[in-house]
Amino acid sequence: MPSVLDTLITEATRYARFTMKTSGCLAPIMMAATDQGIILFSPDNLSDTVAKDAFANKVRLITGSYGASAVVLILESWITKAKKCEKLDTETPPSESYDREEVVVLIGQSAQCNITHLLPIHRLGNGKFWNLGDAEDMPADSFEGRFSGLLPPKPVDEKTRQMGKVLLEAMGVKIQKLAR
Template identity: 60%
Template sequence: MPATLDSLMQEATRYAEHWMKKSGSLAPSMMAATAQGTVLFLPQGMKDAQGKDDFAYTVRLICAAHAASAVVLMVESWVAQAKPGEKLDITTPPSQSPDREEVVVLIGQGLAGNVTRMLPIVRSDNGRFWNLGDPQDMPATTLEGRFAGLLPPQPVGEQERKMGRLLLDAMGVRLAKLR
């Protein structure tokens, strides 16, 4: 993993753990490494497929407009994994599987590679967040789907970045800079 992606994944892990401890949940969010520092974006509503698509498109625009060298998406999710020696049941959605596991998923993309990190969510008997379990990294040579290709495949010129920032401003997108 390149240094910028590795350090951004570490920062995203700390961010996720902080919010899980503070509120018991993690709103979908994005963290990107830019020349101006690390920026954070929290979308407005992702209740349906269109909201998820809009989030992905906005992240692509942010990455291009701010010349991001790495980006990490952070989401809570349910996962279902095949038990040793068994096939994965692909007919049951993970959210409905009796063997599901609640995790924080960090999807990281850098100029030299991609990685997905799953952090198991450990809750106490009363359902309150207690801790994040040991991270499980899954290096990925390729990513597919709506959250793939978030970084521009080629450097974006200053004029295009300026136009992207104007578009983000017109869309009402606000970024927070992390210290």
């Protein structure tokens, strides 16, 4: 039987494929599995470091306030990979690298494990979206950075959940349920 995170990754992959096929681009979005079903949140923008940090912190507040058992972030991104028998160039940002690849990244977390999938974006010569490639697992010994630790380390009590929901509302964060 698949885990909650496996099921959420499958739903996120389906969402990414549909959205890319219909619009050719993908706004960043969070999917979280809760007792009430899958909830969604998309930030207004991710134009700079401050906006990216704010998105990650709002996701942390949402997962704690709604008692999420798993969360997946769906993001378009540039990546670079180390070539065989070479070290990864950590000096050049992926967005500026000649060897960059455009992907949809699915970053999934649950209490039991982390899953990161890369869906390669294939575009035509004129830059228009053509297709998403097969998912590649991104193996990692550890996971750190702004998009790690998105779930609370221990269950959140009901009073704290309610306070979190009030705070999210005051911040103007709109949560949607995934329609089925």
